[in-house]
Amino acid sequence: MRDRFAQSLKDALKARDSRKVSTLRLIQAAIKDRDIANRGSGKDHVSDDDITQILAKMIKQREESARIYDEASRFELAEQEREEIAIIKEFLPAQLSEAEVEKACAKVVEETGAHGLRDMGKCMNALKERYPGQMDFAKASNKVKGLLR
The missing domain is CATH 1.10.1510.10 (Uncharacterised protein YqeY/AIM41, N-terminal domain)
Incomplete structure (x- = not known):
């Protein structure tokens, strides 16, 4: 780079x-x-x-x-x-669309076996590892929070 x-x-x-x-x-x-x-x-x-x-x-x-x-x-x-x-x-990877972010969040919640807000950190860490620079993690955090409630 x-x-x-x-x-x-x-x-x-x-x-x-x-x-x-x-x-x-x-x-x-x-x-x-x-x-x-x-x-x-x-x-x-x-x-x-x-x-x-x-x-x-x-x-x-x-x-x-x-x-x-x-x-x-x-x-x-x-x-x-x-x-x-x-x-x-120009130097960042392509950003994921809104729908792709939702799919990624749902997939991570399912794969990590997250059940409540206590598992939020585990989900966010997985997203950050898999999609560095490809999504707005603040928005992704809100989506994960909505899935975990």
């Missing part, structure tokens, strides 16, 4: 796409920060799953910023945030 970022950065530099260049540099800086943090705990480089989580977090941050900018009538800044979101999403 790191190679994809490096190649995309080269392409963006050649194309003089300043928004993409700055976004890719932010992504690389976030990954490098996580690498440095992991060194202190004795881990190696950040895995692709960790990178996916970093990207998902960056998207959430930008969505929140865009919402705040919209509320403050700073539409040009909100648009910049949305452009960055589109660039980051």
